[in-house]
Amino acid sequence: MTALPLTLSAEVVTARTRGLPLVALESTIITHGMPWPQNVETARAVEAAVRAAGAVPATIAVLDGTVHVGLEPAELDRLGQAQGVMKLSRADLAICIAQGRTGATTVAATMLCARLAGISVFATGGIGGVHRGAEHSFDISADLHELARTPVTVVAAGAKAILDLPKTLEVLETLGVPVIAVGQDDLPAFWSRESGLKAPLRMDTAREIAAAHRMRGALGIAGGQLVANPIPVEAEIPRSRIQPVIETALDEAEARGIAAKAVTPFLLQRIFELTDGRSLVANTALVLNNARLAAQIAAELV
Numbered sequence: 001m002t003a004l005p006l007t008l009s010a011e012v013v014t015a016r017t018r019g020l021p022l023v024a025l026e027s028t029i030i031t032h033g034m035p036w037p038q039n040v041e042t043a044r045a046v047e048a049a050v051r052a053a054g055a056v057p058a059t060i061a062v063l064d065g066t067v068h069v070g071l072e073p074a075e076l077d078r079l080g081q082a083q084g085v086m087k088l089s090r091a092d093l094a095i096c097i098a099q100g101r102t103g104a105t106t107v108a109a110t111m112l113c114a115r116l117a118g119i120s121v122f123a124t125g126g127i128g129g130v131h132r133g134a135e136h137s138f139d140i141s142a143d144l145h146e147l148a149r150t151p152v153t154v155v156a157a158g159a160k161a162i163l164d165l166p167k168t169l170e171v172l173e174t175l176g177v178p179v180i181a182v183g184q185d186d187l188p189a190f191w192s193r194e195s196g197l198k199a200p201l202r203m204d205t206a207r208e209i210a211a212a213h214r215m216r217g218a219l220g221i222a223g224g225q226l227v228a229n230p231i232p233v234e235a236e237i238p239r240s241r242i243q244p245v246i247e248t249a250l251d252e253a254e255a256r257g258i259a260a261k262a263v264t265p266f267l268l269q270r271i272f273e274l275t276d277g278r279s280l281v282a283n284t285a286l287v288l289n290n291a292r293l294a295a296q297i298a299a300e301l302v
């Protein structure tokens with residue numbers, strides 16, 4: 001048998017010994033989703049938000065072939081400035097580890113690593129989904145399939161409006177993934193509180209979400225849950241403002257032939273530039289908000 005190269009941060013070890021609630025955090029948002037130094041500042045603020053809400057953060061990444069569940073401050077600094085970091089999904093995780101390389105985990109790979117470490121709740125910004133034009137490109141994020149397979153509850157601010165949201169909901173339904181809007185009927189759309197689409201399910205408390213997670217496990221149904229938590233009102237960019245920016249970024253991506261793994265990072269970077277950084281302020285606010293809710297759900301589960 002191959003030994004698992006897995007290491008836990010000091011804080012995560014203590015949390016496990018004491019049975020404290022843990023919240024997994026992804027690292028692609030750090031390496032491919034935000035520019036330095038805001039990426040590291042945000043990652044630290046998100047970890048602090050988890051702690052303030054009574055849980056312990058476990059930021060996940062692969063460093064030189066070892067899966068880190070929980071990053072020490074110096075490791076986070078190094079990752080936030082590193083060049084050529086792999087973007088890891090289900091397809092790449094084993095290869096990155098086997099070759100001793102460094103990679104940041106997407107939602108899919110973070111779910112896989114969280115499960116390895118026995119962590120049931122994970123907070124992020126937005127998940128990958130069905131891209132616009134997927135009927136031609138077949139670009140559907142592996143995040144959706146992971147939600148169907150791996151028993152982790154993922155708290156996100158809905159799916160980004162760069163995606164085709166109706167198709168994303170259809171695929172999630174086909175895959176048997178519950179999509180739960182928090183405190184409202186409408187599916188949140190990342191930078192905006194509303195998408196104009198009704199979410200399939202609604203829950204108003206962390207306790208209900210935790211109970212649903214537990215029941216799914218008790219029934220032996222594979223996979224997790226997608227919790228769609230709307231961005232706080234004061235940080236929202238209304239749909240009418242972000243929509244034209246998204247269209248511009250999408251047109252540019254197409255004109256430049258951006259494809260596969262490069263699509264999401266390209267769009268995020270262009271939207272950041274086109275909004276003079278406002279998209280990043282909103283992104284940070286919604287991740288913090290998701291971290292707090294994830295901590296509450298994790299606390300309900302212990």
Ligand code: PSU
Nearest residue numbers: 028029033106107125126128141261264
């Ligand atoms: N949403 C963000 N920032 C990100 C991502 C999503 O606000 O950086 C990342 C996540 O790691 C997600 C990944 O899992 O993009 C999806 O990539 P793709 O579309 O290539 O599957």
Ligand code: MN
Nearest residue numbers: 139140141260
């Ligand atoms: Mn893709």
